[in-house]
Amino acid sequence: MGKPTGFKEYNRELPEKVAPALRVKNYNEFESLYSDEKLNEQSARCMNCGIPFCHSGCPLGNIIPEFNDAVYRKNWEEAYKLLSSTNNFPEFTGRICPAPCESACVLGINKPPVAIEEIEKHIIEIAYEKNLVKPTAPLIKTGKKVAVVGAGPAGLAAAAQLIKAGHAVTVYERDDKPGGLLRYGIPDFKLEKWVVERRVKVMEEDGVVFKCNVEVGKDIAADEILRSNDAVILAGGSTIPRNLNIPGRELKGxxxxxxxxxxxxxxxxxxxxxxxxxxxxxxxxxxxxxxxxxxxxxxxxxxxxxxxxxxxxxxxxxxxxxxxxxxxxxxxxxxxxxxxxxxxxxxxxxxxxxxxxxxxxxxxxx
Ligand code: SF4
Incomplete structure (x- = not known):
């Protein structure tokens, strides 16, 4: 626990946003980062609870009180190590996760919860800035080959885990670039695409091979993928929309x-x-x-x-x-x-x- 009295001294504050009238003029992200002082204060609000309910609120099981403490002490290497031990892509979740951890935060019983999602985003952005985000593939390989079909969030996460385990990984993507919904679903004003490209570059440096504009079953036979790999992961997502069959559905627009x-x-x-x-x-x-x-x-x-x-x-x-x-x-x-x-x-x-x-x-x- 960074500061025992932090939760009493500081209120929850979020970074400043560009005013709505200005931000609608472009597609850029519009949320700034905390100053060093504000980040320190916000991390100091964490009470290091005996039973940290934030943990159970997070579907990834992020080790939240520990990384809040590391942020308070400005130990960025430790904060990044803790965060990346459970989360492959904190730069995505730190921007677009609905933050169920915050709904479960104990401080939320009688005060606004700790700004966990913002702290997460700051840890990863600082980690990139300080060159702490490095390839993770082990030197000793398993000799196994795995194909991942689909380069959306699930395919990317699967590839990141597999390369960490020492396998050779090839990701097949039918679209022109990796990212799936991260690239082509979520608008830039919530997630600028250089953020996705930065992560893909790290994965490529790690040894993940991306084959884009390749539709499995059309541009390459499924049999061939099966024959040339020890395992195949299907991470194609769901691209079939739900229709609304009501009168006028045939109209234009x-x-x-x-x-x-x-x-x-x-x-x-x-x-x-x-x-x-x-x-x-x-x-x-x-x-x-x-x-x-x-x-x-x-x-x-x-x-x-x-x-x-x-x-x-x-x-x-x-x-x-x-x-x-x-x-x-x-x-x-x-x-x-x-x-x-x-x-x-x-x-x-x-x-x-x-x-x-x-x-x-x-x-x-x-
Ligand atoms: S529940 Fe909230 S206050 Fe308690 S450890 Fe988690 S983030 Fe900190």
């Missing part, structure tokens, strides 16, 4: 969220795409689906210059605070106002779409 988001991510990266141009510029946009993907469609539509944006969610509006039905340390289903919502949109709750008539442009993210 109705798109699946991933088609819309992928195109914009390609535009930002100056990568050509096939098919019809999908644009929200000057349109009245309706987003069906109130989750994170829907929110990404809202943020993208605002940046493209939509005339108006309405977002419909099937669930009723959740409460802003915990109720008796969702006590600490469970993950609470609370009203979430994302950065994209801050940028402007009308939100509707408890709405089940019955037809597409009279909607100008629709993205289905339900």
């Amino acid at each position: 109705i798109h699946f969220a991933m088609d819309f988001l992928k195109q914009q991510n390609k535009r930002v990266s100056n990568i050509k795409f096939k098919g019809e141009d999908i644009s929200a510029t000057g349109k009245d946009v309706v987003v069906i689906g109130g989750g994170d993907t829907g929110s990404d469609c809202v943020g993208t539509s605002n940046r493209q210059g939509a005339k108006s944006i309405k977002q419909f969610e099937v669930m009723v509006q959740p409460p802003a605070q915990r109720t008796n039905a969702m006590p600490w340390p469970t993950y609470p289903m609370l009203l979430k106002t994302t950065s994209s919502h801050e940028e402007g949109c009308e939100r509707y709750w408890g709405s089940i779409p019955k037809s597409f008539w009279a909607m100008a442009m629709v993205t289905c993210a339900h």
